[in-house]
Amino acid sequence: MEKSSEESGALLEADSAIDNAQISIQNVSMVYRGRSGWINKITKRTSKDYVALSDINFDIAPNTFVTIIGPSGCGKSTLLSLIAGLTMPTSGAVFVNGDRIYKPGPDRGVVFQNYALMPWLTVAENLHFAIETVYPQMSLADRKSRVYEYIELVGLKGAEKKHPHELSGGMKQRVGIARALAIDPEILLMDEPFGALDALTRGFLQDEVARIWEQKRKTVVMITHSIEEALLLSDKIVMMKRGPAAGIDEILDVNFPRPRSRENLDQQAGYHDLKAEMEDHLMRETRAVEAARI
Numbered sequence: 101m102e103k104s105s106e107e108s109g110a111l112l113e114a115d116s117a118i119d120n121a122q123i124s125i126q127n128v129s130m131v132y133r134g135r136s137g138w139i140n141k142i143t144k145r146t147s148k149d150y151v152a153l154s155d156i157n158f159d160i161a162p163n164t165f166v167t168i169i170g171p172s173g174c175g176k177s178t179l180l181s182l183i184a185g186l187t188m189p190t191s192g193a194v195f196v197n198g199d200r201i202y203k204p205g206p207d208r209g210v211v212f213q214n215y216a217l218m219p220w221l222t223v224a225e226n227l228h229f230a231i232e233t234v235y236p237q238m239s240l241a242d243r244k245s246r247v248y249e250y251i252e253l254v255g256l257k258g259a260e261k262k263h264p265h266e267l268s269g270g271m272k273q274r275v276g277i278a279r280a281l282a283i284d285p286e287i288l289l290m291d292e293p294f295g296a297l298d299a300l301t302r303g304f305l306q307d308e309v310a311r312i313w314e315q316k317r318k319t320v321v322m323i324t325h326s327i328e329e330a331l332l333l334s335d336k337i338v339m340m341k342r343g344p345a346a347g348i349d350e351i352l353d354v355n356f357p358r359p360r361s362r363e364n365l366d367q368q369a370g371y372h373d374l375k376a377e378m379e380d381h382l383m384r385e386t387r388a389v390e391a392a393r394i
């Protein structure tokens with residue numbers, strides 16, 4: 101439960117010691133380009149470039165559950181989108197199993213906060229469509245059995261023929277998770293998957309994700325705003341600094357034994373120290389973001 105390292109520069113050294121890094125983020129910076137020559141009629145300002153991320157370095161070993169936490173707007177989604185291959189970094193590179201990423205791939209399944217389901221397809225069809233897209237050669241029988249395997253895994257048996265509008269938020273997110281897992285990715289990327297859910301449903305789904313992770317042992321990178329969620333699920337917690345030019349402040353190791361239970365998590369050695377450290381970090385960074393706005 102000790103800190104991995106203090107500064108992002110040191111992180112590179114410390115974490116590049118992972119020989120078998122599955123995900124390697126190397127010197128990654130991301131600049132969103134302003135519209136040159138465009139002048140806002142109200143503020144009379146030109147649209148400037150925005151440096152979202154600056155020189156991010158860290159490695160993730162296989163089968164690790166990593167959460168990313170940081171103040172709003174610090175670049176968490178940008179970082180996840182770079183790992184997903186949905187966005188290319190302005191400089192630096194992301195590697196998966198040693199290969200540089202240029203686009204999304206079946207080795208990386210993505211779960212979005214807003215579910216991103218196809219509303220005209222049923223639950224089963226949403227999964228089927230994803231499997232068919234990634235594995236066009238797979239036989240119909242195998243595709244169907246895979247659809248039902250994952251529907252069962254996330255506890256949606258009986259809801260196969262329902263359309264997304266007939267489902268609760270928690271059920272929709274189960275479909276999102278099942279769809280991402282059904283393509284059997286090595287890596288699961290989740291952008292605040294429980295952010296839109298009420299506290300109770302969120303708790304249920306956290307437990308489900310923990311259970312599925314025990315079973316499937318994918319490498320997971322998940323964004324969260326919840327300290328408790330991060331402590332319940334993670335092996336490592338990446339704490340990001342505020343932007344612009346956001347970077348990594350610290351990476352915390354969470355060594356609580358698994359399977360974990362939310363009921364007694366706060367009795368684990370080091371729990372309160374880790375929680376206090378995260379609270380301090382988020383308070384400090386969020387306060388600075390607010391101060392910059394005034």
Ligand SMILES: Nc1ncnc2c1ncn2[C@@H]1O[C@H](COP(=O)(O)OP(=O)(O)OP(=O)(O)O)[C@@H](O)[C@H]1O
Pocket residue numbers: 132133150152170171172173174175176177178179343
């Ligand atoms: N396409 C874009 N063009 C310009 N700026 C962008 C774009 N996408 C994100 N940004 C800016 O980059 C910064 C990082 O955004 P990002 O969504 O990655 O942060 P975040 O940490 O995920 O935020 P939140 O916690 O609020 O979801 C923000 O200041 C955002 O306004």
